[in-house]
């Protein structure tokens with residue numbers, strides 16, 4: 443059994459995290475000694491130049507990648523030494539992920555895309571109802587039978603958000619969630635993030651290059667060369 447998270451513990455925590463990959467005979471340091479706490483219910487924007495390590499940090503925070511050094515805790519549980527089956531279960535319960543390119547399955551309807559993560563371990567009888575309710579929550583109750591190609595970019599991202607949140611995770615990880623959208627649609631998606639955060643009490647960590655998008659978060663982290671150069675939570 444996984445421990446029940448304490449309401450005050452950070453939803454995610456990194457301690458002295460470094461990540462190095464070997465390129466031929468040289469070691470490339472992608473993340474350099476990062477320590478970070480993500481408060482429950484916060485909305486954090488991760489910004490920084492291309493190649494500064496943002497996606498790598500997000501992947502490690504989500505338990506999709508293991509750092510070469512240091513520790514990551516999700517809901518007060520150290521995931522760095524966890525085996526894959528246990529980690530996969532923790533990820534499924536704790537984390538929802540949204541990507542720039544939506545990554546929906548093109549042959550499936552919106553409803554089927556949102557149902558997909560529930561097939562892992564939930565009671566199958568309520569899968570259809572839960573996916574339907576989630577699509578209604580993101581404003582797509584009338585598009586359940588549409589396939590991705592029959593939806594606009596903003597609608598596809600709404601389906602992806604519904605799919606990420608249908609397992610009731612506490613942490614939503616988003617890598618450039620508005621990167622493929624025009625500015626009006628981006629604003630609608632960010633408004634949806636704000637609504638969902640309030641309604642579902644989720645924590646959001648998103649990577650963005652866009653200062654206007656980052657400004658919607660209540661904390662901004664600026665990464666340079668694998669290090670946190672600026673943390674608005676620590677600013678004067």
Ligand SMILES: Nc1ncnc2c1ncn2[C@@H]1O[C@H](COP(=O)(O)OP(=O)(O)OP(=O)(O)O)[C@@H](O)[C@H]1O
Pocket residue numbers: 463465470472490491492493494495496497498499
């Ligand atoms: N598996 C890997 N092997 C070798 N180099 C890698 C690997 N993963 C990432 N890198 C390198 O690490 C650096 C950071 O990559 P990362 O994708 O985390 O940056 P980023 O800040 O998200 O960039 P962008 O804003 O362009 O998406 C880059 O220089 C990249 O080439």
